[in-house]
Amino acid sequence: MSADRAHMAQMQLRLPLKQETSRRAADLEVSTSNAVAAEALEDWPSEPGSIMALYGPAGSGKSHMAAAWVERVGAIALHGEEAAWCDPLELEGRPVLLEEAEGADDEALFHLINLTQSGGGALLMVSRDPPASWMVRLPDLKSRLNAVRTIAVEVPDDVILAAMLKRSFAARNIVPGEGVIEYLVRRIDRSAQSAEMIVDRLDMYHRPVTRVLARQVLEGDFTAGLS
Structure with missing residues:
Protein backbone atom coordinates (compact mmCIF):
# COMPACT_ATOMS: atom_id res chain seq x y z
CA MET A 1 0.00 0.00 0.00
CA SER A 2 1.33 3.47 -0.91
CA ALA A 3 2.09 6.03 1.79
CA ASP A 4 -0.80 8.22 0.57
CA ARG A 5 -3.31 5.35 0.70
CA ALA A 6 -2.08 4.28 4.12
CA HIS A 7 -2.51 7.83 5.37
CA MET A 8 -6.06 7.98 3.98
CA ALA A 9 -6.95 4.66 5.61
CA GLN A 10 -5.55 5.89 8.92
CA MET A 11 -7.60 9.10 8.72
CA GLN A 12 -10.78 7.14 7.85
CA LEU A 13 -10.35 5.11 11.03
CA ARG A 14 -10.18 8.32 12.98
CA LEU A 15 -13.51 9.72 11.85
CA PRO A 16 -15.40 10.63 15.04
CA LEU A 17 -18.56 8.72 15.89
CA LYS A 18 -21.02 11.27 17.19
CA GLN A 19 -24.61 11.05 18.36
CA GLU A 20 -26.86 14.08 18.46
CA THR A 21 -26.14 16.19 21.53
CA SER A 22 -29.07 15.91 23.93
CA ARG A 23 -31.37 18.89 24.41
CA ARG A 24 -33.90 17.15 26.63
CA ALA A 25 -35.44 18.98 29.54
CA ALA A 26 -33.92 16.42 31.92
CA ASP A 27 -30.42 17.37 30.72
CA LEU A 28 -30.87 21.11 31.19
CA GLU A 29 -28.45 22.50 33.77
CA VAL A 30 -29.56 25.62 35.62
CA SER A 31 -27.06 28.06 37.09
CA THR A 32 -26.48 31.77 37.53
CA SER A 33 -26.24 32.54 33.81
CA ASN A 34 -29.64 31.06 32.89
CA ALA A 35 -31.58 30.88 36.18
CA VAL A 36 -33.87 33.84 35.39
CA ALA A 37 -34.83 32.36 32.02
CA ALA A 38 -35.32 28.88 33.47
CA GLU A 39 -37.62 30.22 36.16
CA ALA A 40 -39.59 32.28 33.64
CA LEU A 41 -40.16 29.23 31.43
CA GLU A 42 -40.94 26.82 34.25
CA ASP A 43 -44.71 27.33 34.17
CA TRP A 44 -45.05 29.53 31.06
CA PRO A 45 -47.45 30.15 29.42
CA SER A 46 -49.86 30.53 32.28
CA GLU A 47 -52.50 32.22 30.12
CA PRO A 48 -53.44 32.11 26.41
CA GLY A 49 -51.99 34.65 24.02
CA SER A 50 -48.66 34.96 25.88
CA ILE A 51 -45.52 36.08 24.06
CA MET A 52 -41.99 35.97 25.42
CA ALA A 53 -38.49 36.35 24.00
CA LEU A 54 -35.21 34.77 25.10
CA TYR A 55 -32.10 36.55 23.90
CA GLY A 56 -28.40 36.20 24.47
CA PRO A 57 -25.05 35.57 22.78
CA ALA A 58 -24.42 32.65 20.45
CA GLY A 59 -23.68 29.44 22.31
CA SER A 60 -25.27 30.55 25.58
CA GLY A 61 -27.70 27.62 25.71
CA LYS A 62 -30.85 29.42 24.53
CA SER A 63 -31.71 26.67 22.06
CA HIS A 64 -31.42 23.96 24.71
CA MET A 65 -33.78 25.89 26.99
CA ALA A 66 -36.19 26.43 24.11
CA ALA A 67 -36.05 22.75 23.13
CA ALA A 68 -36.81 21.77 26.72
CA TRP A 69 -39.83 24.09 26.64
CA VAL A 70 -41.01 22.57 23.35
CA GLU A 71 -40.75 19.12 24.92
CA ARG A 72 -42.71 20.20 27.98
CA VAL A 73 -45.63 21.94 26.26
CA GLY A 74 -45.68 20.15 22.88
CA ALA A 75 -44.96 23.31 20.90
CA ILE A 76 -44.45 23.63 17.15
CA ALA A 77 -40.82 24.58 16.46
CA LEU A 78 -39.98 26.99 13.62
CA HIS A 79 -36.81 28.73 12.47
CA GLY A 80 -36.75 32.33 11.21
CA GLU A 81 -37.90 32.25 7.60
CA GLU A 82 -40.17 29.25 8.19
CA ALA A 83 -42.69 31.60 9.77
CA ALA A 84 -43.61 32.77 6.26
CA TRP A 85 -44.34 29.26 4.99
CA CYS A 86 -46.61 27.87 7.69
CA ASP A 87 -50.34 27.41 7.44
CA PRO A 88 -51.93 29.71 10.07
CA LEU A 89 -54.62 27.10 10.70
CA GLU A 90 -51.94 24.67 11.93
CA LEU A 91 -50.59 27.24 14.38
CA GLU A 92 -53.82 28.69 15.74
CA GLY A 93 -54.25 27.95 19.43
CA ARG A 94 -50.89 26.14 19.62
CA PRO A 95 -47.70 27.05 21.49
CA VAL A 96 -45.02 27.98 18.93
CA LEU A 97 -41.25 28.33 19.18
CA LEU A 98 -39.59 30.69 16.70
CA GLU A 99 -35.81 30.38 16.78
CA GLU A 100 -33.63 32.93 14.98
CA ALA A 101 -36.67 35.14 15.25
CA GLU A 102 -34.85 38.27 14.15
CA GLY A 103 -34.48 36.64 10.71
CA ALA A 104 -38.22 36.24 10.17
CA ASP A 105 -40.00 38.26 7.51
CA ASP A 106 -41.71 41.35 8.97
CA GLU A 107 -45.14 40.51 7.63
CA ALA A 108 -44.91 36.85 8.70
CA LEU A 109 -43.76 37.79 12.21
CA PHE A 110 -46.50 40.41 12.55
CA HIS A 111 -49.16 37.88 11.53
CA LEU A 112 -47.70 35.25 13.87
CA ILE A 113 -47.87 37.64 16.81
CA ASN A 114 -51.46 38.56 15.92
CA LEU A 115 -52.37 34.90 15.53
CA THR A 116 -50.91 34.09 18.94
CA GLN A 117 -52.83 36.85 20.68
CA SER A 118 -56.13 36.29 18.90
CA GLY A 119 -55.95 32.51 18.65
CA GLY A 120 -55.07 31.81 22.26
CA GLY A 121 -51.73 30.15 21.65
CA ALA A 122 -48.29 31.14 22.90
CA LEU A 123 -45.15 32.35 21.14
CA LEU A 124 -41.59 31.93 22.40
CA MET A 125 -39.05 33.84 20.30
CA VAL A 126 -35.31 33.16 20.53
CA SER A 127 -32.67 35.55 19.21
CA ARG A 128 -29.26 37.04 19.91
CA ASP A 129 -30.57 40.56 20.48
CA PRO A 130 -33.68 41.76 22.30
CA PRO A 131 -36.72 42.27 20.04
CA ALA A 132 -36.78 46.04 20.63
CA SER A 133 -33.43 46.29 18.81
CA TRP A 134 -34.42 44.30 15.68
CA MET A 135 -34.37 46.13 12.36
CA VAL A 136 -38.00 46.05 11.26
CA ARG A 137 -39.85 48.18 8.72
CA LEU A 138 -43.43 47.88 9.94
CA PRO A 139 -44.27 50.47 12.62
CA ASP A 140 -47.01 48.25 14.03
CA LEU A 141 -44.57 45.35 14.35
CA LYS A 142 -42.04 47.59 16.04
CA SER A 143 -44.58 48.60 18.68
CA ARG A 144 -45.54 44.96 19.26
CA LEU A 145 -41.91 43.94 19.70
CA ASN A 146 -41.29 46.80 22.11
CA ALA A 147 -44.03 45.40 24.33
CA VAL A 148 -42.78 41.81 24.37
CA ARG A 149 -41.56 40.39 27.67
CA THR A 150 -37.83 39.74 27.24
CA ILE A 151 -35.50 37.51 29.26
CA ALA A 152 -31.72 37.58 28.90
CA VAL A 153 -29.58 34.43 28.89
CA GLU A 154 -26.03 35.29 29.87
CA VAL A 155 -22.70 33.90 28.67
Missing part, protein backbone atom coordinates in the same frame (compact mmCIF):
# COMPACT_ATOMS: atom_id res chain seq x y z
CA PRO A 156 -22.33 30.40 30.19
CA ASP A 157 -20.77 30.32 33.65
CA ASP A 158 -18.52 27.47 34.84
CA VAL A 159 -21.44 25.20 35.73
CA ILE A 160 -23.20 25.60 32.39
CA LEU A 161 -20.01 25.31 30.33
CA ALA A 162 -19.05 22.14 32.21
CA ALA A 163 -22.51 20.71 31.47
CA MET A 164 -22.09 21.55 27.77
CA LEU A 165 -18.74 19.72 27.72
CA LYS A 166 -20.21 16.69 29.50
CA ARG A 167 -23.06 16.47 26.95
CA SER A 168 -20.61 16.79 24.06
CA PHE A 169 -18.40 14.01 25.43
CA ALA A 170 -21.43 11.81 26.13
CA ALA A 171 -22.67 12.29 22.54
CA ARG A 172 -19.40 10.66 21.40
CA ASN A 173 -19.37 7.98 24.10
CA ILE A 174 -16.21 9.48 25.59
CA VAL A 175 -15.47 9.38 29.31
CA PRO A 176 -12.90 12.13 29.92
CA GLY A 177 -10.17 11.62 32.47
CA GLU A 178 -10.06 13.17 35.91
CA GLY A 179 -9.85 16.95 35.83
CA VAL A 180 -10.27 17.28 32.05
CA ILE A 181 -13.57 19.16 32.15
CA GLU A 182 -12.35 21.54 34.85
CA TYR A 183 -9.17 22.11 32.84
CA LEU A 184 -11.12 22.93 29.67
CA VAL A 185 -13.64 25.17 31.45
CA ARG A 186 -10.81 27.47 32.48
CA ARG A 187 -9.33 27.69 28.99
CA ILE A 188 -11.92 27.59 26.19
CA ASP A 189 -14.32 30.28 25.00
CA ARG A 190 -17.60 30.29 26.87
CA SER A 191 -20.04 28.93 24.31
CA ALA A 192 -21.67 25.68 23.23
CA GLN A 193 -19.84 25.95 19.91
CA SER A 194 -16.47 26.05 21.67
CA ALA A 195 -17.40 23.02 23.76
CA GLU A 196 -18.40 21.08 20.63
CA MET A 197 -15.27 22.16 18.78
CA ILE A 198 -12.77 21.11 21.43
CA VAL A 199 -14.50 17.76 22.00
CA ASP A 200 -14.51 17.14 18.24
CA ARG A 201 -10.77 17.84 18.12
CA LEU A 202 -10.06 15.54 21.07
CA ASP A 203 -12.20 12.80 19.52
CA MET A 204 -10.09 12.84 16.34
CA TYR A 205 -7.16 11.22 18.14
CA HIS A 206 -8.98 8.11 19.35
CA ARG A 207 -6.96 8.15 22.54
CA PRO A 208 -7.97 8.37 26.19
CA VAL A 209 -8.93 11.98 26.82
CA THR A 210 -6.55 13.09 29.54
CA ARG A 211 -5.41 16.50 30.69
CA VAL A 212 -2.15 15.91 28.80
CA LEU A 213 -4.00 15.37 25.52
CA ALA A 214 -6.27 18.34 26.22
CA ARG A 215 -3.24 20.55 26.79
CA GLN A 216 -1.56 19.29 23.61
CA VAL A 217 -4.66 20.00 21.53
CA LEU A 218 -5.23 23.43 23.03
CA GLU A 219 -1.59 24.36 22.49
CA GLY A 220 -1.62 23.11 18.90
CA ASP A 221 0.69 20.14 19.40
CA PHE A 222 -1.37 17.94 17.07
CA THR A 223 1.39 15.45 16.19
CA ALA A 224 1.63 14.32 19.82
CA GLY A 225 -1.94 13.08 19.68
CA LEU A 226 -1.37 11.11 16.47
CA SER A 227 1.81 9.33 17.51
